[in-house]
Amino acid sequence: MSIKTIYKTGCLVIFGLIITSFNYSNPLKGTWEYCGDVFNGKVEGAPTEYTLQRKYASKNYESFLLEKGEKPQKYEAGDYNLNADTCIETQTFSAQESKLVGVSIHYLYSIRNDTLTLSGTLPNGNAVKEYWKKVKG
Numbered sequence: 182m183s184i185k186t187i188y189k190t191g192c193l194v195i196f197g198l199i200i201t202s203f204n205y206s207n208p209l210k211g212t213w214e215y216c217g218d219v220f221n222g223k224v225e226g227a228p229t230e231y232t233l234q235r236k237y238a239s240k241n242y243e244s245f246l247l248e249k250g251e252k253p254q255k256y257e258a259g260d261y262n263l264n265a266d267t268c269i270e271t272q273t274f275s276a277q278e279s280k281l282v283g284v285s286i287h288y289l290y291s292i293r294n295d296t297l298t299l300s301g302t303l304p305n306g307n308a309v310k311e312y313w314k315k316v317k318g
């Protein structure tokens with residue numbers, strides 16, 4: 182192989198890596214509204230007196246409680262990392278006392294249409310499957 186061929190091949194590989202790095206789209210990025218969950222096999226709906234929203238940025242999230250006529254109240258925040266079908270969340274803030282601050286929880290996640298599903302086992306052994314509907318991109 183000539184130096185010219187190696188150079189062209191190297192340039193194509195680098196160009197391909199640059200292009201694919203810009204094409205990565207974070208599927209969680211945006212605002213999601215809580216729709217309910219299954220907690221230890223028991224189906225629980227979303228609250229009716231207020232709405233829970235979670236805003237995912239590129240590496241962290243913030244969760245808010247929304248009541249009609251009131252300012253949004255931040256009740257939780259944290260960092261997350263996606264790896265294939267796994268979302269690892271680490272809570273960094275809780276408005277209430279929480280044993281989960283600083284604890285990483287592994288969830289299997291999937292997105293179908295506009296619904297995010299997070300399934301996992303909490304550190305205390307409780308199984309949870311949460312449903313969130315996308316409200317903003």
